[in-house]
Amino acid sequence: MKILFIEDNDADADFLRASLKSSCAEELDLTHVSTLKDGVIALSENDFDVLLLDVGLPDGEGMECIEVVQSVDPDMPIVVLSGHGDEDFAVSIINKGVQDYLVKQETKGRVILRAIRYAIERKRSERRLNYFAQYDGLTGIPNREFLTGYLDSAITRAEREKNKVALFYLDLDKFKTLNAQLGHEIGDVLLKEVAQRLYSHTRAGDLLCRAGGDEFAVVVEGLTQVAEIESIARKLINSLNDTFLINGREIVASASVGVTVYPDDSKDAQVLLKNADIAMYQAKEAGQNKFKYFTDNIHDEIVRKHKLEEDIQTALRLKQFALVYQSKVDIHTLQVKGMEALIRWNCPTRGLVRPADFIGAAEKSGYIVPLGYWIINDVCQTINNWKCKNIKLVPVSINVSALQFQQADFADRVGEILESHNIDPELIELEMTEGLLMADTDATQKCLTSLKAIGIKISVDDFGTGNSCLAYLQKFPIDILKIDKSFVDDVTLNADSDHICKAIISLAKSLGLEAVAEGVETKRQLEFLRENDCNIVQGYLFGRPVWGKEIANLFENVKHETVLVKSSQATNAQILNMDTEFLT
Numbered sequence: 001m002k003i004l005f006i007e008d009n010d011a012d013a014d015f016l017r018a019s020l021k022s023s024c025a026e027e028l029d030l031t032h033v034s035t036l037k038d039g040v041i042a043l044s045e046n047d048f049d050v051l052l053l054d055v056g057l058p059d060g061e062g063m064e065c066i067e068v069v070q071s072v073d074p075d076m077p078i079v080v081l082s083g084h085g086d087e088d089f090a091v092s093i094i095n096k097g098v099q100d101y102l103v104k105q106e107t108k109g110r111v112i113l114r115a116i117r118y119a120i121e122r123k124r125s126e127r128r129l130n131y132f133a134q135y136d137g138l139t140g141i142p143n144r145e146f147l148t149g150y151l152d153s154a155i156t157r158a159e160r161e162k163n164k165v166a167l168f169y170l171d172l173d174k175f176k177t178l179n180a181q182l183g184h185e186i187g188d189v190l191l192k193e194v195a196q197r198l199y200s201h202t203r204a205g206d207l208l209c210r211a212g213g214d215e216f217a218v219v220v221e222g223l224t225q226v227a228e229i230e231s232i233a234r235k236l237i238n239s240l241n242d243t244f245l246i247n248g249r250e251i252v253a254s255a256s257v258g259v260t261v262y263p264d265d266s267k268d269a270q271v272l273l274k275n276a277d278i279a280m281y282q283a284k285e286a287g288q289n290k291f292k293y294f295t296d297n298i299h300d301e302i303v304r305k306h307k308l309e310e311d312i313q314t315a316l317r318l319k320q321f322a323l324v325y326q327s328k329v330d331i332h333t334l335q336v337k338g339m340e341a342l343i344r345w346n347c348p349t350r351g352l353v354r355p356a357d358f359i360g361a362a363e364k365s366g367y368i369v370p371l372g373y374w375i376i377n378d379v380c381q382t383i384n385n386w387k388c389k390n391i392k393l394v395p396v397s398i399n400v401s402a403l404q405f406q407q408a409d410f411a412d413r414v415g416e417i418l419e420s421h422n423i424d425p426e427l428i429e430l431e432m433t434e435g436l437l438m439a440d441t442d443a444t445q446k447c448l449t450s451l452k453a454i455g456i457k458i459s460v461d462d463f464g465t466g467n468s469c470l471a472y473l474q475k476f477p478i479d480i481l482k483i484d485k486s487f488v489d490d491v492t493l494n495a496d497s498d499h500i501c502k503a504i505i506s507l508a509k510s511l512g513l514e515a516v517a518e519g520v521e522t523k524r525q526l527e528f529l530r531e532n533d534c535n536i537v538q539g540y541l542f543g544r545p546v547w548g549k550e551i552a553n554l555f556e557n558v559k560h561e562t563v564l565v566k567s568s569q570a571t572n573a574q575i576l577n578m579d580t581e582f583l584t
Contacts, residue, residue, distance in 0.1 A: 002047065003050055005033075013032045023113050036065055036069075084103065142208075143212075146209060151273070168276070169277055169280045173255060194216070198218070240253050257280060258275075316367060324342050325342070329537055330535070337395075342355070359401075372401060398430055428456050445476055484519075486519075517534050521541050
C-alpha cells in the first residue's frame with residue numbers, strides 16, 4: 001500500500017510511521033513531505049493509494065489544503081489528520097469529498113489503518129457509482145448525464161477558441177418495431193453493435209454518447225466550416241448501411257440525425273440538446289435515414305405541433321369531435337349495404353380541422369388510442385339510435401390506427417364496448433391499412449383472430465398502395481379489400497389503373513373476399529366497376545357524408561327495402577342519368 005503523508009511535524013510523522021507498521025501485516029510504502037507544495041509535486045509524479053493530510057501546513061491552511069490536493073488528483077482518497085477536533089470543519093470537508101477526519105492525539109495505529117482502508121474502499125465505491133451515473137451500462141459509452149456536462153465544457157472551449165461545436169442527435173429508425181418482433185435480447189445486442197459501429201466512424205476527440213433508449217449523440221469540436229458538419233452527418237448515417245449479423249440473423253438498421261451548431265443555433269447546452277432532438281424528428285418525418293439541420297422554422301413548426309396535440313387533448317376532454325357517415329352501396333341494386341364512420345373536428349379556435357391535419361398528430365402523441373375508443377363507442381350509440389327509430393341496421397366500418405392494434409387489450413376493450421351497448425358484432429367492421437399487416441405479424445394475427453372470434457369483420461383499407469406481402473391475405477382473417485381512391489380516379493382514363501382495379505377485384509373474389517371501391521364520384525367509374533363485378537362502392541356519387549341523426553331522419557318513414565336512390569324500380573340507365581349527389 002502506497003501512502004503519501006503531508007505533515008510539517010517530523011515527530012508526528014515518525015510516530016505515524018511506527019504506529020502503522022506495528023499494526024499492519026502488509027508491506028507499507030509511506031512517503032512523507034512537509035509542505036503542501038512538495039505534496040503537490042509528489043502527487044503529480046507518483047501513484048498513491050491514499051493521502052494522509054495535515055491541514056495546518058506552513059504554506060496552506062484548512063480547506064485550502066483540501067482544494068489544492070483535489071485539484072491535482074480528484075480521485076485520491078483523503079484522510080485528514082488534525083491537531084484538534086472541530087466538528088463543523090469535519091462536516092464541511094466530508095461534504096467536500098474527504099473520506100475521513102481524525103484527531104492525531106485520539107488515534108492509534110489500528111484506528112488510522114482502519115480509516116485508510118475505509119477511505120480507499122469508499123473512494124472506490126464513489127468511482128463505481130460515478131461511473132454508472134455517467135456511463136451507459138449496456139454499451140459502456142457515456143450517457144446523457146455525461147453528455148450534458150461535456151457539452152457545457154465544449155461550449156466554453158469553443159467560446160475561448162472562437163470556433164464551432166456541432167451536436168449530432170441520432171435515433172434508430174423503427175427500432176421499437178424491431179425490438180418487439182425479435183425480442184429485447186437481440187435489440188440490446190443491436191444497440192451495442194450500433195454503438196461500436198458509430199464509435200469506429202468518429203474521430204479522435206469526438207464524444208459518442210447513448211442519450212437514452214435507441215438514441216445516440218455525437219459532439220464534434222473545433223469546426224469552422226459547414227461543409228465539415230454535413231460530411232460528418234453523412235458519415236454517421238452511412239456507417240449503419242452494412243447489415244448487422246446477430247445470432248445468425250441479418251438485421252438492417254438506419255438512423256435519422258438531427259444537427260445543431262454552437263453558436264449559430266444557441267449558446268446554451270440544454271437548448272442545443274432540444275434543438276438537435278427537434279431536428280432529428282424532422283429528419284424522421286422527411287423519410288428516415290436522413291439528417292436535418294435545426295432552424296427557427298423547424299422550431300416554430302414543432303411549437304405548432306405541440307399546440308395541436310394540446311388542442312386534441314382538449315377536444316377529447318370537451319367532446320368536440322363528431323362523426324359523419326358515408327354510405328356503402330351494393331353496385332347492382334344500389335341498396336345501402338353499410339356505412340363508414342368518418343371523424344370530424346370543429347375546433348373553437350381553429351375552425352373545421354381536416355382529418356389529414358390532425359390524425360397524424362393524434363397518432364404521434366398517442367391520443368389516437370382514446371380517440372379510437374371514443375369513435376367505437378359513439379358508433380355504437382348511433383346504431384342504437386337507428387334501432388330505436390326502426391331504421392334498417394347496416395354494418396358500420398371504423399378506421400383503426402396501427403397504434404390501437406398494438407394495445408394488448410384492444411380486442412377485449414372493443415368487445416366490452418359492444419357488450420355495454422348490446423350491439424351485434426356483425427354490425428361493426430374495422431378497417432386497417434395494409435402496412436399494419438407488415439408491422440408485427442404475430443401480434444397482428446393474434447389481435448385479428450380475437451376480433452374475428454367476437455364476430456367483427458376486418459377490412460384492408462387503401463389496398464394496393466402499401467407494400468404488404470400477398471401471402472398475408474391468406475394468413476390473416478380478412479373479409480374485405482378496399483380499392484384505393486387513387487386507382488378509382490383514373491379508371492377508363494389510364495390503362496394501369498384499369499389493370500390494378502381489375503386485379504384487386506379478381507384477387508378478392510379468388511380469396512372469397514368482398515371488394516369495395518372507395519372514392520367513386522362519376523358515372524364512368526361506377527359503370528367500369530359494375531362491368532368488372534366489384535361488390536360495393538362508396539363515394540360522392542352516392543352523397544357526401546352526413547351526420548348520424550340525418551341518416552335516421554332520411555330513413556325514418558321509409559320501408560327497409562327501399563334503396564338509397566329513392567326508387568327501388570330504377571333501372572341502370574336511369575341511375576346513370578341521375579344527379580351526382582343522391583342524398584341532396
